[in-house]
Amino acid sequence: MSNKVKTVLAVDLGGTKLLIGEVTKNGEILNKKKFFSDVTSQERALNSIKEAIVTYWNNGCIGEVIAIGISAVGRINIQDATWYEINPKISEPINLRTELKDITKLPIFAANDVNCATIAEKILGDGKxxxxxxxxxxxxxxxxxxxxxxxxxxxxxxxxxxxxxxxxxxxxxxxxxxxxxxxxxxxxxxxxxxxxxxxxxxxxxxxxxxxxxxxxxxxxxxxxxxxxxxxxxxxxxxxxxxxxxxxxxxxxxxxxxxxxxxxxxxxxxxxxxxxxxxxxxxxxxxxxxxxxxxTNLNPNEIALKGAAMLALKEGKV
Amino acid sequence: MSNKVKTVLAVDLGGTKLLIGEVTKNGEILNKKKFFSDVTSQERALNSIKEAIVTYWNNGCIGEVIAIGISAVGRINIQDATWYEINPKISEPINLRTELKDITKLPIFAANDVNCATIAEKILGDGKxxxxxxxxxxxxxxxxxxxxxxxxxxxxxxxxxxxxxxxxxxxxxxxxxxxxxxxxxxxxxxxxxxxxxxxxxxxxxxxxxxxxxxxxxxxxxxxxxxxxxxxxxxxxxxxxxxxxxxxxxxxxxxxxxxxxxxxxxxxxxxxxxxxxxxxxxxxxxxxxxxxxxxTNLNPNEIALKGAAMLALKEGKV
CATH class of the missing domain: 3.30.420.40 (ATPase, nucleotide binding domain)
Known part of the structure; x- marks a missing residue:
C-alpha cells in the first residue's frame, strides 16, 4: 500500500489557458502546471487536455492519483462525462471518459467550469x-x-x-x-x-x-x-x-x-x-x-479545485 | 375496515374565495363547496379555513378521509405547516397543524398555492x-x-x-x-x-x-x-x-x-x-x-388537487 497522499489529477480548461494540478481531498494543490489552450474547436481543445495529462503523468506525480477531474468551458453531462459543445452553435459531443481512459486507466469525471467553481464553494468554500x-x-x-x-x-x-x-x-x-x-x-x-x-x-x-x-x-x-x-x-x-x-x-x-x-x-x-x-x-x-x-477561494484555482472535488465525490454533488 | 374510498379533505384559500373538497388519490373531486374568504389578516384567513373544515366535516364526508391538505396564498413551510405570512410586510407565523388538529385529528399538510398547483402538475398533469x-x-x-x-x-x-x-x-x-x-x-x-x-x-x-x-x-x-x-x-x-x-x-x-x-x-x-x-x-x-x-388541469381546481396530493405524499414532493 502506498504511503503517498491520495490526490486527484485535476484539469481546468479555460478560453486561453489550461491549468493541470494535483489536488488533495482538503483542496490543497500540491503541484500545478499551466499550458496554453486551444478552444477554437472541441477536437483541438480535447488535444490540449490530452497533452496536458500525458505530460503531467509522464513527469511523475507527487501523490497517489486516484481519479481525474476535468473542468471545461461549455456544456457537460456529469453523469457520463459527455462534453456536448463549447459553442452552442456547433455541438460535437465527445465522451471525455472514453477519450482519455487509456492515458492513466483512472476513473474520469467532468463538469462545466462554473459548475466546478460552485462545487468548490460547496465543499471547500463559503457554501460549506x-x-x-x-x-x-x-x-x-x-x-x-x-x-x-x-x-x-x-x-x-x-x-x-x-x-x-x-x-x-x-x-x-x-x-x-x-x-x-x-x-x-x-x-x-x-x-x-x-x-x-x-x-x-x-x-x-x-x-x-x-x-x-x-x-x-x-x-x-x-x-x-x-x-x-x-x-x-x-x-x-x-x-x-x-x-x-x-x-x-x-x-x-x-x-x-x-x-x-x-x-x-x-x-x-x-x-x-x-x-x-x-x-x-x-x-x-x-x-x-x-x-x-x-468568494474566499483563489479565482485562478477555484475551478481546478472543484474538478478535483467532483472526482472525489464521484460526480455525486 | 371501511369500504369507503380513501380521500383527502383539501382546502384552497385564495384571495377572495375558499374552496374545500374531497379528493381521491387519482385526483378526482368527489364533492366540493365554495366559501367566501377573508384574507385581510392571517387570523381572519385562519378562521375562514377553520369554518370551512368544521362545516364540511360536520355535514359528513363521502369517503374515508385520511388527511387534510391546505393550499393558501403566502409563504408556507411544508415541513411543519407553518404559515409565515400572506403579506411579506406583516409576518404573523401560524402553525396550521397545531391550529387545526382538534377539528378532525387527521394529519395536516400545507403549502403555498403555486407550489400546490405545481404539485398537481407533477402528479396528475403534464409534468408527470x-x-x-x-x-x-x-x-x-x-x-x-x-x-x-x-x-x-x-x-x-x-x-x-x-x-x-x-x-x-x-x-x-x-x-x-x-x-x-x-x-x-x-x-x-x-x-x-x-x-x-x-x-x-x-x-x-x-x-x-x-x-x-x-x-x-x-x-x-x-x-x-x-x-x-x-x-x-x-x-x-x-x-x-x-x-x-x-x-x-x-x-x-x-x-x-x-x-x-x-x-x-x-x-x-x-x-x-x-x-x-x-x-x-x-x-x-x-x-x-x-x-x-x-395546463390541462382545470385552473379552478388545480391548487385544491395539489393540496390533496401534497397530503397523500405526506409532504414528500
Missing amino acids: NVDDFIYINFGTGIAAGIVQGKKLLFGSTYNSGEVGHMVVDYDSSTQCICGRYGCVEPLASGLGISERAKELIDKYPSTNLKEDQNGRIGLPELIKAYEDNDPIAQTVLNRATQAAACLIMNLVYTTDPKKVILGGGMLNGGWFIKHIKEYLNDEAMRFVTDGLEV | NVDDFIYINFGTGIAAGIVQGKKLLFGSTYNSGEVGHMVVDYDSSTQCICGRYGCVEPLASGLGISERAKELIDKYPSTNLKEDQNGRIGLPELIKAYEDNDPIAQTVLNRATQAAACLIMNLVYTTDPKKVILGGGMLNGGWFIKHIKEYLNDEAMRFVTDGLEV
Missing part, C-alpha cells in the same frame, strides 16, 4: 455550511451555479445557470450573442463592458480610454477612468453594476438562497461588489440571511 | 413524465414552481419561485409593490394589466375601455379592445406578452427545464399564450424539448 446558495461568476462571461438542499442543480440538459442570458432590460438596443436584447452578459461581463466602452469611444473624443493590445478595455482601466470622471467609464460601469445587482436579485427571488457568493475576474479588487451593493433592495435581499459576498 | 419542468402561474399575480430531478424546490425560506418580482425592464418607470422598477408582475399579471390600462385612460379619451364594478379592467375586455385596435389595449397587451415571454426565457436559461407549463387566469381562452409565442426566441427555447403549453 449552507444548504441553499448560489454562486455567480462575473468573468469574461456570466453564469451561475444553484445549490438547493445541498445538491447542485444541472437542469434537464446540463444547461442550467446560463444566467448571462437573463434579460434585465428588454428595451435595450444592446444585442447579445444569443440573439436577445438586454441580456446581462453584454452589460456586466468583462467582455461586455469592454464592448460597451468601445462603442462609445467615437462619441466622446475627450476620453483617455483606449483598447489594449488584445483589443480590450479592461475593468482596471475602466475603474481608473470612472474615478477620474470619464463619462464613458461612468456610463458603462453604472450600467454594469446596476445590471449585476438586478441579476442577483432576480436569482434571489427565483431560487431563495441563504447566501449569494460572487466570483470571477470582475470581482477582483472589491470595486464591483461595492457598487453592486448600492443597487440592492432590502426587500429583495431580506431572506439572504447569510449575505452577499465575494 | 418529465424530471425537470417549470410551472408558471399568470393570474392576479405571477409566481412559479420549479421541479428539478422530480423534486419541487422550495428555497431556504419557502420563498422560491417568486418570479413576479423578476425585473425584465430595469429602465421602466413602472414601480412594483416590492419597490423595484420593471418587475414582470405589474406588466404581465391580471392586476398589472388592469393597472397599466387604467394609467393610460386619461391620455386616450377615445378609448371605450372602462373599469368594471370592482375597479378592474379585465383581460377579456382588453383582448376585445386589442382586436378593435384600441391603442391602450395594444400598448398594454403587447408589453404584457413581451414581458411574459421574457420571464419564461429567463427562467429557461436559469433552470433548464424539459417542459414549461403555464397556468392561471391570464391563460384562459388561448389568446395570451398565442401572443407570448410570437416573442419566443428559438435559441432560448432549444432545450425545452417537451415544449411550452397551457
Whole structure:
C-alpha cells in the first residue's frame, strides 16, 4: 500500500489557458502546471487536455492519483462525462471518459467550469455550511451555479445557470450573442463592458480610454477612468453594476438562497461588489440571511479545485 | 375496515374565495363547496379555513378521509405547516397543524398555492413524465414552481419561485409593490394589466375601455379592445406578452427545464399564450424539448388537487 497522499489529477480548461494540478481531498494543490489552450474547436481543445495529462503523468506525480477531474468551458453531462459543445452553435459531443481512459486507466469525471467553481464553494468554500446558495461568476462571461438542499442543480440538459442570458432590460438596443436584447452578459461581463466602452469611444473624443493590445478595455482601466470622471467609464460601469445587482436579485427571488457568493475576474479588487451593493433592495435581499459576498477561494484555482472535488465525490454533488 | 374510498379533505384559500373538497388519490373531486374568504389578516384567513373544515366535516364526508391538505396564498413551510405570512410586510407565523388538529385529528399538510398547483402538475398533469419542468402561474399575480430531478424546490425560506418580482425592464418607470422598477408582475399579471390600462385612460379619451364594478379592467375586455385596435389595449397587451415571454426565457436559461407549463387566469381562452409565442426566441427555447403549453388541469381546481396530493405524499414532493 502506498504511503503517498491520495490526490486527484485535476484539469481546468479555460478560453486561453489550461491549468493541470494535483489536488488533495482538503483542496490543497500540491503541484500545478499551466499550458496554453486551444478552444477554437472541441477536437483541438480535447488535444490540449490530452497533452496536458500525458505530460503531467509522464513527469511523475507527487501523490497517489486516484481519479481525474476535468473542468471545461461549455456544456457537460456529469453523469457520463459527455462534453456536448463549447459553442452552442456547433455541438460535437465527445465522451471525455472514453477519450482519455487509456492515458492513466483512472476513473474520469467532468463538469462545466462554473459548475466546478460552485462545487468548490460547496465543499471547500463559503457554501460549506449552507444548504441553499448560489454562486455567480462575473468573468469574461456570466453564469451561475444553484445549490438547493445541498445538491447542485444541472437542469434537464446540463444547461442550467446560463444566467448571462437573463434579460434585465428588454428595451435595450444592446444585442447579445444569443440573439436577445438586454441580456446581462453584454452589460456586466468583462467582455461586455469592454464592448460597451468601445462603442462609445467615437462619441466622446475627450476620453483617455483606449483598447489594449488584445483589443480590450479592461475593468482596471475602466475603474481608473470612472474615478477620474470619464463619462464613458461612468456610463458603462453604472450600467454594469446596476445590471449585476438586478441579476442577483432576480436569482434571489427565483431560487431563495441563504447566501449569494460572487466570483470571477470582475470581482477582483472589491470595486464591483461595492457598487453592486448600492443597487440592492432590502426587500429583495431580506431572506439572504447569510449575505452577499465575494468568494474566499483563489479565482485562478477555484475551478481546478472543484474538478478535483467532483472526482472525489464521484460526480455525486 | 371501511369500504369507503380513501380521500383527502383539501382546502384552497385564495384571495377572495375558499374552496374545500374531497379528493381521491387519482385526483378526482368527489364533492366540493365554495366559501367566501377573508384574507385581510392571517387570523381572519385562519378562521375562514377553520369554518370551512368544521362545516364540511360536520355535514359528513363521502369517503374515508385520511388527511387534510391546505393550499393558501403566502409563504408556507411544508415541513411543519407553518404559515409565515400572506403579506411579506406583516409576518404573523401560524402553525396550521397545531391550529387545526382538534377539528378532525387527521394529519395536516400545507403549502403555498403555486407550489400546490405545481404539485398537481407533477402528479396528475403534464409534468408527470418529465424530471425537470417549470410551472408558471399568470393570474392576479405571477409566481412559479420549479421541479428539478422530480423534486419541487422550495428555497431556504419557502420563498422560491417568486418570479413576479423578476425585473425584465430595469429602465421602466413602472414601480412594483416590492419597490423595484420593471418587475414582470405589474406588466404581465391580471392586476398589472388592469393597472397599466387604467394609467393610460386619461391620455386616450377615445378609448371605450372602462373599469368594471370592482375597479378592474379585465383581460377579456382588453383582448376585445386589442382586436378593435384600441391603442391602450395594444400598448398594454403587447408589453404584457413581451414581458411574459421574457420571464419564461429567463427562467429557461436559469433552470433548464424539459417542459414549461403555464397556468392561471391570464391563460384562459388561448389568446395570451398565442401572443407570448410570437416573442419566443428559438435559441432560448432549444432545450425545452417537451415544449411550452397551457395546463390541462382545470385552473379552478388545480391548487385544491395539489393540496390533496401534497397530503397523500405526506409532504414528500
